Amino acid sequence: xxxxxxxxxxxxxxxxxxxxxxxxxxxxxxxxxxxxxxxxxxxxxxxxxxxxxxxxxxxxxxxxxxxxxxxxxxxxxxxxxxxxxxxxxxxxxxxxxxxxxxxxxxxxxxxxxxxxxxxxxxxxxxxxxxxxxxxxxxxxxxxxxxxxxxxxxxxxxxxxxxxxxxxxxxxxxxxxxxxxxxxxxxxxxxxxxxxxxxxxxxxxxxxxxxxxxxxxxxxxxxxxxxxxxxxxxxxxxxxxxxxxxxxxxxxxxxxxxxxxxxxxxxxxxxxxxxxxxxxxxxxxxxxxxxxxxxxxxxxxxxxxxxxxxxxxxxxxxxxxxxxxxxxxxxxxxxxxxxxxxxxxxxxxxxxxxxxxxxxxxxxxxxxxxxxxxxxxxxxxxxxxxxxxxxxxxxxxxxxxxxxxxxxxxxxxxxxxxxx
Amino acid sequence: xxxxxxxxxxxxxxxxxxxxxxxxxxxxxxxxxxxxxxxxxxxxxxxxxxxxxxxxxxxxxxxxxxxxxxxxxxxxxxxxxxxxxxxxxxxxxxxxxxxxxxxxxxxxxxxxxxxxxxxxxxxxxxxxxxxxxxxxxxxxxxxxxxxxxxxxxxxxxxxxxxxxxxxxxxxxxxxxxxxxxxxxxxxxxxxxxxxxxxxxxxxxxxxxxxxxxxxxxxxxxxxxxxxxxxxxxxxxxxxxxxxxxxxxxxxxxxxxxxxxxxxxxxxxxxxxxxxxxxxxxxxxxxxxxxxxxxxxxxxxxxxxxxxxxxxxxxxxxxxxxxxxxxxxxxxxxxxxxxxxxxxxxxxxxxxxxxxxxxxxxxxxxxxxxxxxxxxxxxxxxxxxx
Numbered sequence: 001x002x003x004x005x006x007x008x009x010x011x012x013x014x015x016x017x018x019x020x021x022x023x024x025x026x027x028x029x030x031x032x033x034x035x036x037x038x039x040x041x042x043x044x045x046x047x048x049x050x051x052x053x054x055x056x057x058x059x060x061x062x063x064x065x066x067x068x069x070x071x072x073x074x075x076x077x078x079x080x081x082x083x084x085x086x087x088x089x090x091x092x093x094x095x096x097x098x099x100x101x102x103x104x105x106x107x108x109x110x111x112x113x114x115x116x117x118x119x120x121x122x123x124x125x126x127x128x129x130x131x132x133x134x135x136x137x138x139x140x141x142x143x144x145x146x147x148x149x150x151x152x153x154x155x156x157x158x159x160x161x162x163x164x165x166x167x168x169x170x171x172x173x174x175x176x177x178x179x180x181x182x183x184x185x186x187x188x189x190x191x192x193x194x195x196x197x198x199x200x201x202x203x204x205x206x207x208x209x210x211x212x213x214x215x216x217x218x219x220x221x222x223x224x225x226x227x228x229x230x231x232x233x234x235x236x237x238x239x240x241x242x243x244x245x246x247x248x249x250x251x252x253x254x255x256x257x258x259x260x261x262x263x264x265x266x267x268x269x270x271x272x273x274x275x276x277x278x279x280x281x282x283x284x285x286x287x288x289x290x291x292x293x294x295x296x297x298x299x300x301x302x303x304x305x306x307x308x309x310x311x312x313x314x315x316x317x318x319x320x321x322x323x324x325x326x327x328x329x330x331x332x333x334x335x336x337x338x339x340x341x342x343x344x345x346x347x348x349x350x351x352x353x354x355x356x357x358x359x360x361x362x363x364x365x366x367x368x369x370x371x372x373x374x375x376x377x378x379x380x381x382x383x384x385x386x387x388x389x390x391x392x393x394x395x396x397x398x399x400x401x402x403x404x405x406x407x408x409x410x411x412x413x414x415x416x417x418x419x
Numbered sequence: 420x421x422x423x424x425x426x427x428x429x430x431x432x433x434x435x436x437x438x439x440x441x442x443x444x445x446x447x448x449x450x451x452x453x454x455x456x457x458x459x460x461x462x463x464x465x466x467x468x469x470x471x472x473x474x475x476x477x478x479x480x481x482x483x484x485x486x487x488x489x490x491x492x493x494x495x496x497x498x499x500x501x502x503x504x505x506x507x508x509x510x511x512x513x514x515x516x517x518x519x520x521x522x523x524x525x526x527x528x529x530x531x532x533x534x535x536x537x538x539x540x541x542x543x544x545x546x547x548x549x550x551x552x553x554x555x556x557x558x559x560x561x562x563x564x565x566x567x568x569x570x571x572x573x574x575x576x577x578x579x580x581x582x583x584x585x586x587x588x589x590x591x592x593x594x595x596x597x598x599x600x601x602x603x604x605x606x607x608x609x610x611x612x613x614x615x616x617x618x619x620x621x622x623x624x625x626x627x628x629x630x631x632x633x634x635x636x637x638x639x640x641x642x643x644x645x646x647x648x649x650x651x652x653x654x655x656x657x658x659x660x661x662x663x664x665x666x667x668x669x670x671x672x673x674x675x676x677x678x679x680x681x682x683x684x685x686x687x688x689x690x691x692x693x694x695x696x697x698x699x700x701x702x703x704x705x706x707x708x709x710x711x712x713x714x715x716x717x718x719x720x721x722x723x724x725x726x727x728x729x730x731x732x733x734x735x736x737x738x739x740x741x742x743x744x745x746x747x748x749x750x751x752x753x754x755x756x757x758x759x760x761x762x763x764x765x766x767x768x769x770x771x772x773x774x775x776x777x778x779x780x781x782x783x784x785x786x787x788x789x790x791x792x793x794x795x796x797x798x799x800x801x802x803x804x
Contacts, residue, residue, distance in 0.1 A: 164575075
């Protein structure tokens with residue numbers, strides 16, 4: 001059994017604003033949400049820029065205990081999931097046991113873990129940390145609590161869990177959910193990804209490997225994918241959650257859809273935990289497989305939402321992968337990196353990029369690559385610099401690449417226009 | 420496409436290999452003992468199931484400072500499982516080989532060390548390996564690099580239930596075209612910071628006596644013991660998997676949804692309750708959770724009829740590694756037609772379970788493995804001959 005699967009609801013918490021509409025405005029206006037790091041003291045760090053969410057948990061609808069006890073990443077996901085459910089009109093229309101929750105996250109509840117660690121270790125003085133931790137600690141320790149929280153909130157009881165494949169988690173979580181619906185295990189899934197990694201330990205671990213941008217004096221233009229001056233990614237945070245449903249469920253409800261997920265594939269480079277080979281072969285393989293499942297030729301693509309992290313290595317790797325997988329079409333299709341505006345939110349970003357793709361399908365508009373003013377002569381594709389482009393958008397590809405060697409690709413299509 | 424199991428390796432407090440572990444289990448040994456890897460006198464939970472004899476033999480030296488103990492144990496077990504499968508990976512397309520593991524809390528002891536470096540000394544003292552040595556995807560990534568596997572891979576987190584879910588997702592990969600998938604989970608959080616996290620549940624045993632610390636389905640049940648280890652399994656799409664096959668899986672979320680997960684697994688396996696010969700229980704080791712599991716088993720199989728075992732009473736709970744180890748033992752039970760015992764336990768008769776407290780010869784064609792995770796995760800997996 002392989003059933004068709006559609007996105008019917010989108011919810012977003014992202015740098016620059018809470019909510020899907022704010023998000024789309026930011027992206028299509030080409031505004032950047034990167035700024036001087038403020039969620040922790042920037043002074044000790046090499047990279048002092050971040051893409052942060054101005055987030056008030058209670059104003060976003062969470063209760064006081066939720067605002068106090070849940071990790072910031074769990075809060076983001078819960079708020080985004082609620083927006084997606086309202087958007088889809090799905091609530092209560094499907095049996096609870098036929099709906100699950102699949103959440104992607106690269107680093108889980110790091111912020112709360114670090115907060116509790118500081119208390120019980122007395123700021124790193126004690127190795128034998130004091131056994132006086134809040135009862136919520138276990139929910140920070142194991143990030144499957146994110147899925148549990150949403151399942152309870154939405155009152156669903158079908159198969160649920162967290163997918164954690166580093167920076168491709170956001171694509172892989174939605175891809176995993178897509179497979180569960182295709183295979184008939186579930187009829188609908190509340191899926192997507194979340195991360196809130198802007199906490200000293202995570203800032204430090206990217207600092208030490210010089211992966212993050214040091215444009216500390218110009219934070220608003222610190223994320224420069226595909227630009228010759230690019231100098232690393234800007235750490236971000238956020239969540240995008242979706243409701244995805246089987247064709248039967250969509251038809252029964254007469255639901256409005258953003259798009260159909262027509263293909264998803266993932267490969268491993270089996271090369272290095274953080275390094276990438278220049279040839280992009282494994283990412284190319286994932287793209288080719290996702291297009292094959294979609295029964296789509298590369299020249300039919302209207303938009304490629306690139307991983308485009310803005311590291312020297314990634315943008316070379318990805319450009320090579322697109323040339324291999326798309327052939328001549330790579331030179332004609334518009335490609336952009338929204339990380340130029342909202343930074344790189346690790347596991348969450350794949351879902352934020354799927355959200356951008358779903359909104360591009362609906363609005364026939366392609367978000368730009370901000371800050372791309374000095375193109376890298378080595379990178380010779382159309383990266384949609386600075387300004388959004390209005391264009392009929394029926395078929396889109398999004399790609400992801402991450403630590404651990406994971407390379408993932410997903411294809412979405414507007415069913416009304418493509419079939 | 421059936422998922423055939425062609426390779427297994429185990430690492431546990433009872434042994435560094437599949438057969439060493441299995442013999443110790445059948446002989447009724449326990450690997451629980453006072454904690455040695457850190458000073459546990461600060462804590463109310465002094466007993467652990469530690470792998471005292473593990474050394475990362477055979478791993479390249481450069482990997483050692485870059486990996487948590489959990490990953491080192493996982494790499495050794497993964498190599499053992501691939502060896503056991505006798506599959507010549509070099510003859511396969513690397514894109515046809517995948518790795519799909521479960522994780523619970525990542526490389527947690529590594530994380531504690533680097534948190535201490537950060538907060539006691541400063542950012543410059545944080546390891547260059549921290550970004551990937553702690554994160555949940557580390558074992559899958561490192562195994563794929565070590566064995567050159569480039570196929571569709573993944574990482575599932577669903578607390579202890581994730582150990583079963585990952586194996587079910589691995590079977591799905593075979594149905595979707597992969598030829599070989601290394602799965603299962605090996606886990607360790609054996610450090611003070613890990614102990615405090617487990618203890619925060621309030622369900623960790625406070626017993627100072629290793630023989631009474633983890634007594635699932637016993638009137639004296641007083642919580643569980645934290646262990647380390649697990650199992651890796653090699654699944655393949657061709658039919659010469661000598662240990663058996665994955666027959667069906669069901670998962671749900673929510674309290675009181677375990678019996679529904681069992682029904683889903685039976686339905687997908689196209690089996691009736693009477694086709695199951697033994698249940699490897701989740702065996703949480705608290706009175707309330709044991710009672711709930713006994714009710715779910717009774718609801719499906721009837722009171723006191725089907726043999727139930729919890730060999731994890733001899734190893735402690737090792738996060739998502741626990742369920743993977745149970746699946747490995749279920750397959751060995753089928754191979755040797757012997758149910759492994761639940762050591763130290765005097766079953767509470769009021770639960771209405773037929774708990775095997777000694778190794779029991781029995782005809783076994785299909786075994787059901789159950790796992791639950793904190794937060795309401797329920798998972799059921801059926802393996803068969």
